[in-house]
Amino acid sequence: MSNMCVNLRPAAVLNCFSRFLVSERDGYSSKRAMAEYANLTGKTVTPPQWALGYIQSHHTLSGPEEVLEVARTFRRKDLPCDVLIYLGTGYTPAGWNTGHGSLEFNPKTFDEPREIINLLHNMHFKVILHVNQPPLTLHGQFPEYVENRDDRSDHVANYWDRHRTLLVLGVDGWWPDCGDNLPIDSRLARHLIYYKGPLADRPGKRPFSLHRTGYTGMQRYGGWVWSGGRFLIMEHTRCPCTCRY
Numbered sequence: 001m002s003n004m005c006v007n008l009r010p011a012a013v014l015n016c017f018s019r020f021l022v023s024e025r026d027g028y029s030s031k032r033a034m035a036e037y038a039n040l041t042g043k044t045v046t047p048p049q050w051a052l053g054y055i056q057s058h059h060t061l062s063g064p065e066e067v068l069e070v071a072r073t074f075r076r077k078d079l080p081c082d083v084l085i086y087l088g089t090g091y092t093p094a095g096w097n098t099g100h101g102s103l104e105f106n107p108k109t110f111d112e113p114r115e116i117i118n119l120l121h122n123m124h125f126k127v128i129l130h131v132n133q134p135p136l137t138l139h140g141q142f143p144e145y146v147e148n149r150d151d152r153s154d155h156v157a158n159y160w161d162r163h164r165t166l167l168v169l170g171v172d173g174w175w176p177d178c179g180d181n182l183p184i185d186s187r188l189a190r191h192l193i194y195y196k197g198p199l200a201d202r203p204g205k206r207p208f209s210l211h212r213t214g215y216t217g218m219q220r221y222g223g224w225v226w227s228g229g230r231f232l233i234m235e236h237t238r239c240p241c242t243c244r245y
Helices: 030-041 064-076 113-122 156-161 164-169 184-201 234-244
Strands: 005-010 017-023 083-086 126-131 173-176 209-211 223-225
Touching: 064 083, 064 113, 113 126, 113 164, 156 184, 164 184, 173 184, 184 209
Parallel strands: 083 126, 126 173, 173 209, 209 223
Antiparallel strands: 005 017
8 A cells, every 4th residue: 555645543443444535646546445445444245136226215104005006006107116115103104113213013004014015025026124213332243143142132133133023024124224323333233233134044145224324344244325315306316326426
């Protein structure tokens, strides 16, 4: 890295980098700079192919009939869509769950969750669920060292246990929201949960989670962060497209 102008300063926790400043000079390309960054912080995990397609979200749901009718409309009109993502109750009047922090289906919108998810799968949709209010002190390893885990609800293995019922019902991915107030080590632990948890229960299937917050190194756990709340106007649509491509 002798040809590279870099300022690295260790963060207070996990010896992560809080700064990684790069200026191109002496023919040092951006591509090579990103390769050096990946060598230092970890390489990106490849997401499942379906996660690269169109993902349809919603604001609220009137009931199970609307869940299925939206899916059928996409297929009837031959509109490309790979994933249906469902917001939780609290941010919306009627979401998939019973409220903030809940991992239980709302009977008003998903009265028969296994049957509804199976029908969505039969129409070739994947299903992602919104989750929020994680413990502020998430910690531990998962799943390699679960024998050493404590019995606290904020241990990553114990927190993942709460998700397993949903996984059995066929949920394909996760939308971990909030987390702005999580310390850095807990943020990374959260990314770890939604990567190694699904891998442990579904070996050979690539996990996918779309987070609100992250930190350097999250890419090792398939960490994807969305571009923030946007309005249906061209200016907001153009920005993430420009940044990504």
